[in-house]
Amino acid sequence: MKVKLKVWRQKSRNTPGEFRTYESPGLNENMSFLEMLDVVNEDIANRGEDPIAFDHDCREGICGTCSCVINGKPHGPHKGVATCQTYMRSFRDGDTIVVEPWRAAAFPIIKDLVVDRSAFDRIQHAGGFISVRTGAAPDANSIPVSKENSDLAMDAAQCIGCGACVAACKNASAMLFVAAKVSHLGLLPQGQPERYKRVKAMVAQMDTEGFGSCTVTGSCEAVCPKEISLDFIARMNRDYGLALLKGEPKKIAGGVAG
Amino acid sequence: MATLNSNIPAGPLASKWESYKFNTKLINPANKRKYKIIVVGAGLAGSSASATLAELGYEVHNFVFHDSPRRAHSVAAQGGINAAKNYQNDGDSVHRLFYDTIKGGDFRAREANVHRLAEVSVNIIDQCAAQGVPFAREYGGLLDNRSFGGAQVSRTFYARGQTGQQLLLGAYSALNKMIGAGAVKSYTHSEMLDLVVVEGHAKGIVVRNLQTGAITKHNADAVVLATGGYGNVYNLSTYARGANVTASWRAYKRGACFGNPCYTQIHPTCIPVSGDYQSKLTLMSESLRNDGRVWAPKKKEDCKKAPKDIEEGDRDYYLERMYSAFGNLAPRDIASRAAKTVCDEGRGVGETGLGVYLDFSAAIERLGEGKVRERYGNLFAMYHEITNEDAYKTPMRIYPAVHYTMGGLWVDYNLMSNVPGLFVLGEANFSDHGANRLGASALMQGLSDGYFVLPATISGYLASQNPGKRPATDKAEFKQAEENVEALTNQLLGNKGKRTPASFHKALGTLMWDYCGMARTKAGLERGIKLISELREEYWKNVMVSGEGNEWNQSLENAGRIGDFIELGELMCRDALHREESCGGHFREEYQYTPDDPETKQGIVNPGDVKRRDDAFAYVAGWEYAGSPAKAPILNKEPLVYEEVHMSTRSYK
């Protein structure tokens, strides 16, 4: 099979980009979408041109690096998979496939299809953790967790941090990403001491990064390669409200250290 | 010649680590912040080490080539993590985990390191649970375990099929906490391209910013490499495409010895190759072998038939036949080699003939499809996505693929290489798995090194260093390293070659798989060395790199990494050639049990099982760079002394 690719090419952050069209060499329908890009790139490189930059790493759907919007949909046509797990048999011979980067102000384009997702890291720096020093942990079985909550926490914790939720949302909102982390930690007993501090800090950083807000359209859930549920956004909304109601902790009273 | 002193502490094996910790030099809390440590890599080992060192008070600088520390390939580990918790009351203990690991490594690992690993394993689970890693639980709320990779006890903790991801995210969260606190400075999209050695000590690195191409120098009191394994030397592997040997290799070229490079693990349950465009082999979790039965047709002529048309009597359940005690759960190296043997006999299935069946029909009959779906649904879905086949109806096809490298930079008990100040953790070092790694042990080692071992051992070295006299980055050695990196970059970009880096990588992968793969011979390895050295020469003349140095340039990144892989490939062949024995993942056809051997007759081993030669090869081979890729490297040996266990023939019959 052969396809025609209409790809966003942009040399660097501050240069304007444009769509360029490439004819693929002969392809095999068992190729992954990224392998197809490899083959097209070899062809481009052999012509002495600059290959298409695209992000990828594990190619098994878990590292969250790959990030193409394929025919307008982040991670391509199938539900619950990442771009790297999209296979060419999902397309027809002769198709024109439009490939674009994630588009969001908070994810500036580095080159072609590669975007800068460091905003996600900064949100995690703000509070995406349980403060436990190495060595300070009690025996693992001293903290029982109901299977139901543990499973629910795992549902949220599966997030691979790819940013497809942002790419899909018409508001480029990062709510699903942030909610997944807030819910994962907030559902576990270990995460309770910092539960409300965490949600406030992470939401504040999310807003600072310039993501949009949630208008509950559900498109994030529809493209999430891990099918993370909108339920978690509700959970975060609730926790944030409770955090506001609780207010700030009392200032430490004056006194002399003993 | 380098000196490979293992620095194993004295005393009985079980108390070595305790007494080591008591005897090691400590650094005053107020002084810790004066020390600066560079950590390269942020997988399980790198993240956990960075976070823990920062918690202790050191100034930590973490470098990753990924866009985020969370992308490291530890994320892809599926099965689980071992720990000698004995929560199942099934007879597990630190000693049993230690012994299983030593035996699994075919008696080529360092006893003291492995014992320490087993001791620390219990703390890892505590640490991870406290961080909020959502391990699988029983209805009572306590942690669940499973048996994994042929272990006779259930000591594996897991988080669905994504244990590596969850443990990595745990370590990443610890790292985030310290980055947020300003105690770790994180450099992303920053690839280490050289090690700076000042007066014999590792004192810094040179880094290329992948976004801007800027080359920068960074100094430190110690450098920690946690840069993963080098399985991508085979081009096709279960590794992430970006995984590379460059950081380790550049350290090797600065004097660090490379330990046992030929020890590679070929995982038995991967999806077979389907075409030459392929970039990646996908692992199907080993847990599938708990319920799946491995077989191949008895008769060659049946190979092209649909599996359902092959009579039960015409099927060869070869693992059950050959290893009755372990059956389908035989260790990875054994299961892989058995698949190769069957396919070499012409009994392989699938289009390429390089595949065997992993059949769930018996499990579906016994447990029902629902139960099988519950246990392995995500794996079956993944298999379907890749192959377009329904494994509930027809058996999966599997074939071995490169999965892990036990070899790596040589380190002593302190995890310090022979270059003082250079520490190496996780898969990047050679230490704990010997010639073969057991399932669910890689995660254990990465976290053990990062959370517990390095933070305790690094102080011994740092105490001998004066942070006030840390060499500045304007020192000649830094400039020389920077110029070295710039020269290499310019050479690659200036080359007016005709072949893309990727085409060289494919060529190298084929050579490595053919001559240094699952079965190796003297003649093959010699031929491999010759062909790879020719490939190396062609590479520097004919590689074609597009784009410029001062921009995002994946072609340039790959070119540098592939150049290193080619040199490494040659070293691996040399190591495999010199090691005239078979052990674990290293199989030399000349050294296998034959039907005439007494061990075969006694029924301890099967004909074709690996034949170790403890009299001549019970040592770690530490290869030292001779100053030029064309020159033969220098072999240094660290003898393996077993104080506690008796080196026996590894039998899984």
Place this chain on the structure above:
Amino acid sequence: MSIVSGILNSSLGKKYIMAGTGALLFAFVIAHLVGNLQVFGPPELINNYAHFLQSKPLMVWGARIGLLVIVGLHVWSAVQLSVANRAARPVSYHDTEPYGSTWQSRYMLVSGLVIAAFIAYHLAHFTALLPGINGVGDFSKLKTELHGEEARDVYGMMILGFQVWWVALFYMVAQALLFIHLSHGLAAMFQSFGLRDHVWWPRIQIFAKAASIAIFIGYALIPATIYLRVVGTDYAEKVKHSMVESAAPTKPASKETH
């Protein structure tokens, strides 16, 4: 961070404002509907009701100001969030075919703005009684007599008002948009406050659909039946001329059948 600044300055907080004011407006919409459905009774029923409201200026003005503040906050938060949402996705995709989201959810701002325009018209139409916009004449001249006092003939205004085809049409279009707005907004409200989980979400969605349909039917019935001359036709004939000729109160046509 005080609770007020937490609400006013965060994206989640603005969603709380949106949801909270939305809930109050929903309550008003129901109350208003109940009041208006009295048009299906005898003329004095709704005129009495209107007269009762008119006789309590403090309550009426309190409610008006309250509603104005609520609508103002609802619109303010919508505009604030929309501006931020547009900024978060400065470049749109090549293919904009949506997926995973309902169309109602994607057009909340549009439906909301049309409803706001409608409210402005509605106030001018029946509250301020601007004569130039109703297509009939000066409604302020329509008077009736209740308990011996002169009062506004609200019934007459409604009948005459909705006999104008484009007024009836505009009201029905606005009600359709209100249906669209509510069918998403009522459910999203629960989501924004986090007052739901996976069990309640489907129930909430059914409630949102059912409530918005009921409200649409209730409101749309009024202009529809009047325009189709099912309701109040005779009464209209009686009062039509009074608007032009004199301001004298019209005797209520008692025991009128409908």
